[in-house]
Amino acid sequence: MVANFALWSILMLPVLTAGLCLLLGSPKRIMWVVAVGGGGWAVFAGAVACTALSSVSITAARNWLLLDALSAYHMSVLAVVFGASSIYARRYFQGEISAGTLSPSAARKFGALWFGSVAAMASVLLCNNLGFMWVGIEATTLLTAFLICVHITPLSLEAMWKYLVVCSVGVAFAFVGTLLVASAAQALGHNAGDMLLWTVLRADAGGLAPGPMKVAFIFLVVGYGTKAGLAPLHSWLPDAHSQAPAPVSALLSGFILNAALYCIMRYLPLVEAATGEIGWGRQLLVVLGIASMVVAAAFILFQHDGKRLLAYSSIEHMGIITLGLGLGGLGTFAGLWHVLNHSVCKTLAFFSVGWLGQMYGTHDLGRIAGAMRRSPVWGFSFFASVLVLIGVAPFAIFMSELQILRAAVDGHAYVILGIFLGAVGIVFVGALRLVLAPAWGREVIVPKPQPAELGDLLLVFAGLGLLLLLGLWLPVPLREAMESAAQIIRGGP
Amino acid sequence: MNNLVAIEGILIAVILTDLLLLGSSRLRTCIRMVGIQGVVAGLLPILLHHAENPLRAWLLAAGSVAIKGVVFPLLLLRVLRDVGVRREVEPFIGYTSSLMAGVAALIFSLWVGSRVTLPGTSSASSLMIPAGLATILIGLVVIITRRKAVSQVLGYIVVENGIYVFGVSLVGGVPALVELGVLMDAFVAVLLMGIAIHHISREFDHTDVDRLDQLKG
Numbered sequence: 001m002v003a004n005f006a007l008w009s010i011l012m013l014p015v016l017t018a019g020l021c022l023l024l025g026s027p028k029r030i031m032w033v034v035a036v037g038g039g040g041w042a043v044f045a046g047a048v049a050c051t052a053l054s055s056v057s058i059t060a061a062r063n064w065l066l067l068d069a070l071s072a073y074h075m076s077v078l079a080v081v082f083g084a085s086s087i088y089a090r091r092y093f094q095g096e097i098s099a100g101t102l103s104p105s106a107a108r109k110f111g112a113l114w115f116g117s118v119a120a121m122a123s124v125l126l127c128n129n130l131g132f133m134w135v136g137i138e139a140t141t142l143l144t145a146f147l148i149c150v151h152i153t154p155l156s157l158e159a160m161w162k163y164l165v166v167c168s169v170g171v172a173f174a175f176v177g178t179l180l181v182a183s184a185a186q187a188l189g190h191n192a193g194d195m196l197l198w199t200v201l202r203a204d205a206g207g208l209a210p211g212p213m214k215v216a217f218i219f220l221v222v223g224y225g226t227k228a229g230l231a232p233l234h235s236w237l238p239d240a241h242s243q244a245p246a247p248v249s250a251l252l253s254g255f256i257l258n259a260a261l262y263c264i265m266r267y268l269p270l271v272e273a274a275t276g277e278i279g280w281g282r283q284l285l286v287v288l289g290i291a292s293m294v295v296a297a298a299f300i301l302f303q304h305d306g307k308r309l310l311a312y313s314s315i316e317h318m319g320i321i322t323l324g325l326g327l328g329g330l331g332t333f334a335g336l337w338h339v340l341n342h343s344v345c346k347t348l349a350f351f352s353v354g355w356l357g358q359m360y361g362t363h364d365l366g367r368i369a370g371a372m373r374r375s376p377v378w379g380f381s382f383f384a385s386v387l388v389l390i391g392v393a394p395f396a397i398f399m400s401e402l403q404i405l406r407a408a409v410d411g412h413a414y415v416i417l418g419i420f421l422g423a424v425g426i427v428f429v430g431a432l433r434l435v436l437a438p439a440w441g442r443e444v445i446v447p448k449p450q451p452a453e454l455g456d457l458l459l460v461f462a463g464l465g466l467l468l469l470l471g472l473w474l475p476v477p478l479r480e481a482m483e484s485a486a487q488i489i490r491g492g493p
Numbered sequence: 494m495n496n497l498v499a500i501e502g503i504l505i506a507v508i509l510t511d512l513l514l515l516g517s518s519r520l521r522t523c524i525r526m527v528g529i530q531g532v533v534a535g536l537l538p539i540l541l542h543h544a545e546n547p548l549r550a551w552l553l554a555a556g557s558v559a560i561k562g563v564v565f566p567l568l569l570l571r572v573l574r575d576v577g578v579r580r581e582v583e584p585f586i587g588y589t590s591s592l593m594a595g596v597a598a599l600i601f602s603l604w605v606g607s608r609v610t611l612p613g614t615s616s617a618s619s620l621m622i623p624a625g626l627a628t629i630l631i632g633l634v635v636i637i638t639r640r641k642a643v644s645q646v647l648g649y650i651v652v653e654n655g656i657y658v659f660g661v662s663l664v665g666g667v668p669a670l671v672e673l674g675v676l677m678d679a680f681v682a683v684l685l686m687g688i689a690i691h692h693i694s695r696e697f698d699h700t701d702v703d704r705l706d707q708l709k710g
Contacts, residue, residue: 131671138678145685154696158705161689165645168682169636172652175675176629179660182667183611192546193668209612239708 004060006048007067010075010122013041014115021111027097027104030111031090037115038086045122046079048072053481059128063197066128069484073336074262075125077343081254082118084459088351089114089247095358095450101151110150110245117143117251124259130196133263134171134178137227140256141167148244159236159243166236167227174223174263180216181267184208184274198266205273205491213274217281220267221288227260230288230322231295234315238299241311242363246354249307253314254347258339261321268325269491277491285326290416292319293423301430306353306363306382309434310346313389316427317342323420324404325489331407333486337474338400341467345388345397348463352382355456356438359447365434369441377452381460383439388467390428396470497618500540504624506533507658508599511631514651515595516588518581520643524569527647527654530628531561534654537661549669556673557657560680565650569643572687576694578641585703586638594638598630599623621662628655642693642700646686653679 017037024030049072052058057068067075093110096102120143124136145164149156178196185195188204201208222233229237237257241249264285271281296316303309317338324335353363355378360368372379388395401424408417510530514523535557538550573579584591606623632651635644660667694700 129668129671131667132674135671135674135678138675138682142678142681142685145689149692152692152696155707157689157693157696158708161642161693161702161705162708164682164686164689165636165649169633169649169652172649172656175656176659179656179663179667180611183663186663187612196667196671212611215609242708 003058006051007058007060007065007126010041010045010048011119011126013037013044014119014122017041018112018115018119021115022108024108024111025104027093027102027107030104030107031093031097034111034114035087035090038089038118039083041118042079042083042086046076046083049075049079053484054477059199063199064128064132065126066199067126068488069481070262070265070488071125073481073485074258074339075122077258077340078118078121078125078255080340081251081343081347082121084347084351084463085247085250085254086114087455088250088459089245091453091456092246092351092354092358106150109146113143113147114247117147117256121255121259125262128197128199130178130181130198130201130266133198133266134175137174137224137260137263138168138171140259141171141227144248144252144256147248148240150245150248153243156243159239163236163240170226170233171223173219173226177216177219177223177267180212180219181208181270184212184216198270201270205270208270208274210275213271214280217267217271217284221264221284224260224263225288228257228264228322229292229315229318231292231315231319234292234295237315238308238311241314242305242307246350246357249310249354250347250350253310253350254343257314257318258321258343261318261325261339264322265325265489268489273491279328282326282328285322286413286416287326289319289321289323289326290419290423292316292322294419297423297426297430300427303430303434304364304366306357306365306368306434306438307350308363309365309386309431310349310353310389313349313386313427313431314342314346316423317346317389320401320404320420323416324400324407327404327407327411327413327416328490329407330410331404332489333482334400334403334407336482336486336489337403338397341396341400341470342389344463345385345395345467348381348460349385349389351459352378352385355450355452356382356447359450360445361447362445365437366441367444368447369437370443371438371447372440373443374447375450375452377457377460379438381464383435384464386431386435388464390431391424394468394471396467399471496540500537500618501620503533503537503540504618504620504658506530507624507628507654511628511651512592512595514635514647515591515631518588520573520578520581520641521570523581523644523647524566524573527569527650528562528566530651530654531565532558534658534661535561537658541661546669552669553661553672556676560676561650561654564680565683568683568687569646572690573643575691576643576700578643578700581639581641581644584639584644591634591638594634595627595631598634599627602627602630622659625655625657625659625662628652628658631655640701640703642686642690642702645702646683646690649686650679650683 052067052072120139148160226233300312321335324331357363510526514526538553542550602623635648
């Protein structure tokens with residue numbers, strides 16, 4: 001009863017708030033609803049997720065909704081990213097509202113789609129039925145498409161069109177994969193209602209026909225990999241991330257990519273069990289992970305736009321997580337840890353570059369030179385978060401990457417180790433070169449002043465503090481939660 | 494036995510509409526073809542699954558005929574009127590070559606269909622899987638080779654139709670609720686693409702997707 005209430009509330013509260021946003025007239029009020037409603041939802045969803053992490057998994061609606069360690073872990077990442085982004089969104093649009101450039105209809109559209117998309121993301125995590133999980137992923141594409149062009153400009157329309165078409169068609173392949181899994185599951189003899197439930201499939205995964213499962217997994221990885229931005233299927237990602245308003249970029253990068261990877265995590269134990277635990281599915285992920293890292297490293301060298309830099313860094317980090325999953329063992333744990341670290345850090349980085357963009361009217365890193373002097377809080381935050389992203393010790397991203405390296409050494413995968421180090425090294429040098437100008441460069445244009453508030457300072461320090469803390473000391477409950485989530489991906493008891 | 498004739502007739506109709514779509518430059522005709530394809534493909538569940546689960550079969554058929562056969566064509570014809578486009582001009586691959594590509598896709602699909610037997614697919618017709626696969630591939634050809642945004646939407650719908658044919662061939666299949674969710678997603682996707690085309694034609698004065706190339710690198 002309580003479980004039913006809790007899980008349904010996670011899904012329904014954002015839908016109701018989205019409706020509320022449509023009823024309001026003033027952009028200012030809508031942004032308050034976004035901040036308060038988003039923060040409140042994050043606290044609630046985070047609390048439910050923590051309950052599920054510390055005890056047993058929660059099921060509701062006759063097993064159609066499930067919150068086990070893996071989904072609860074992702075739910076808490078979503079809560080952090082969405083809560084912070086909602087609070088930040090109000091600050092981000094404040095200047096535009098007082099300047100009158102955010103029309104009431106655009107604000108309504110933003111509010112409604114913002115909460116709609118979080119409902120879709122939560123449904124991806126909560127649905128035990130793999131078909132509905134797919135419906136949820138497709139719904140996130142559709143709901144976030146118009147968030148990219150809150151301000152309709154030629155560039156944002158171009159980015160939105162590519163996002164909509166590439167992701168819809170790409171994700172359609174994942175549905176073919178889902179159908180193939182259903183066909184493989186026919187042999188298990190469950191009725192149609194239970195056939196695609198993940199828990200049911202997991203229990204009998206050894207009995208799934210290996211041939212169809214292999215084909216299915218290829219389709220699933222291509223489909224969900226497109227949405228997760230894995231190279232060579234990433235073409236939509238830099239455009240969408242660079243054209244969206246900063247809170248939306250943060251949500252796209254901080255969670256939507258992870259939602260798609262989460263789907264792959266669900267299928268990995270199924271295909272591994274069906275093919276006899278020989279690591280067939282994991283090898284595929286290793287290849288894609290490495291490819292993403294290499295492609296991202298190559299493109300990062302030629303960037304000059306701050307948001308595109310962060311977008312390519314997202315491709316790199318999605319590659320690192322995928323590689324971790326592919327290596328298995330310790331790598332699975334490290335990959336999951338990397339999910340949290342990357343999401344927190346990338347969210348903060350997009351907040352910072354978005355704020356600087358509002359001040360300078362551009363995201364070109366050469367033109368926002370000297371930003372750290374003009375806005376000590378956000379300028380410092382941008383510089384520091386990029387340093388953390390490229391793997392400076394002792395922050396958490398460095399530590400999780402180190403664990404993935406250890407997993408590679410454990411598996412005697414020295415070629416992978418070499419490519420990993422090479423790619424990370426190139427990204428380090430390339431990105432560092434780019435962010436020196438905003439930090440200390442000579443000023444090119446005089447920005448319009450937008451003083452930071454105490455809240456901004458708290459947000460920055462909470463983010464960086466969390467990353468430092470997790471790098472130095474991983475609390476035991478969190479470690480255990482991640483370990484049990486990793487155990488779900490690895491399969492076994 | 495009658496059923497089998499009807500099913501194979503439908504599958505052939507699906508493939509014919511695929512090929513007509515590839516060979517036609519008039520967007521109005523293309524939209525009609527995709528609409529007809531939606532209607533005939535939508536009827537499949539009634540023929541295939543009626544005996545096991547009549548409610549599911551009728552629900553699915555009614556939903557997909559209404560959305561793919563009526564709503565999509567009306568919506569797209571309206572977009573066409575607003576935007577003022579009539580023809581696909583100079584696709585990247587000419588009509589004859591894209592027809593050839595379509596035939597190649599069909600042959601490939603028949604070959605795959607003859608090699609692969611999936612557990613749990615119905616034995617109603619050996620054409621089911623090839624027809625679905627060929628339709629998916631031809632939809633991709635349309636998306637890749639055509640310039641106008643409307644054509645890309647048509648390609649997306651054709652891919653959806655192909656997946657639908659593929660999905661229907663599973664005995665028992667996925668739960669009806671999931672299928673309806675998928676249909677809902679496709680509906681919203683096409684609706685959003687329609688709105689997006691409207692905005693694109695207002696901002697750019699054209700709807701040529703290949704000229705949306707400002708973002709690169």
